[in-house]
Amino acid sequence: MTTYQEATSVTPQGDGEYAVRLAEEYSFGEAVNGGYLMGVLLRAAVAESPHAHPLTTAASFLRPAQPGPAQVVVEPRKTGRTAATARVSLVQNGKPIVDAMVTTGTLDPTSEPAYQGERPPIPPIEECRPSGHDRSGFVAQVDMRFDPAVMGWLDGEPSGRPEMRAHFRLASGEDPDPYVLALALDALVPVVVNTGNVGWSPTVDLTWHLRALPAPGWLTVHGGGRLVRDGWNDEDVEIWDSSGTLVAQSRQLARTARTRK
Incomplete structure (x- = not known):
């Protein structure tokens, strides 16, 4: 199995350009x-930066990407001490x-929060529902266990609220890092x-923010929305690590699926 680190690797070509092969x-x-595409972009962004971590990313998705060769171009806008x-x-x-606009910095792995809200509840992993029987493509690369309370849509009984929750880890067993968080934020x-x-x-x-470096082990991913209207919907996601630390936050705007069941 190709590791996630290998699948998101970038090869420098000079002058801020990188060759990549998008993994099928x-x-x-x-x-x-x-989320995988953001992981690729962030590898190149950090490679061109004097700082170690992708703190914030604002990405516009212009058209679908296909598996195969592609290029990443990094154009510095401002470089400072922090x-x-x-x-x-x-x-x-x-x-x-x-x-994407990417701001990099360097987080202190030993820092402690001055304030942190409570982690949203989710049932234990053993009480949650595996992601499915189709173990090909993206689904085969991740191990996700969904809260049964948000999976009624599969049986034609949606909860009526835009929500989704799951435990997450890579199927390869790699520990989470900022690039894995980019994937997890778009995995629900x-x-x-x-x-x-x-x-x-x-x-x-x-748009997403790296708030702390994640501890080894499972992540919990909590998604919710505020408005579904006129063919558009928003989605806010939080990721908490195995130590109970909030490590990533995101908000996205998406086109609403046209098929209703």
């Missing part, structure tokens, strides 16, 4: 998962696929399925 293993059908900002673009077949079943909108819900824009 992280695709749904012919489209590559957006943070550096760059425009990072994924290009495939001469067309822009993802454009779209929250909008629990309003009866079942189908492909493509991300248009996603």
Whole structure:
């Protein structure tokens, strides 16, 4: 099995350009998962930065990416002692696929929060529902255990609220790092399925923040939305690590699936 680190690796070509091969293993059908694409972009962003961690990423998804060769272009905007900002673009077949603004910095793994809210509840892993029997493509690369309370949509009984919760880890057993968090933030079943909108819900824009370096072990991923209207829906996600620390936050705007069940 190819590791996630290998699947998101980038090869420097000089002048801020990197060659990549987008892994078919992280695709749904012919489209590559957006969280995986962010992991690739962030590898290049950090490689071009004097700082070690991708603190914040604002990504616009312009068109679906296909498995195969592509390029990442990093254009520095500002470099400072505590943070550096760059425009990072994924290009495939001469067309822009993802454009992102990435700010890097260096987090202290020993720091403690001055304040942290309570972690949202989720049943223990052994009481949660595995991600499914189809173990190909993206689903085969992750181990996800979903809260049964948010999975009624599979039986035609959605909860009526845009919500989704799951325990998450890589199937390869790799411990989480900031690049794994980028994947996990976009790994949930779209929250909008629990309003009866079942189908492909493509991300248009996603912004996320790295809040702490994750501890080894399982992550818990909590997603929710505020508004489904006029063919659009939002999705907020929090990720908590095995030590009970909030390690990542995101918000995305997506097209609402057109198929209703």
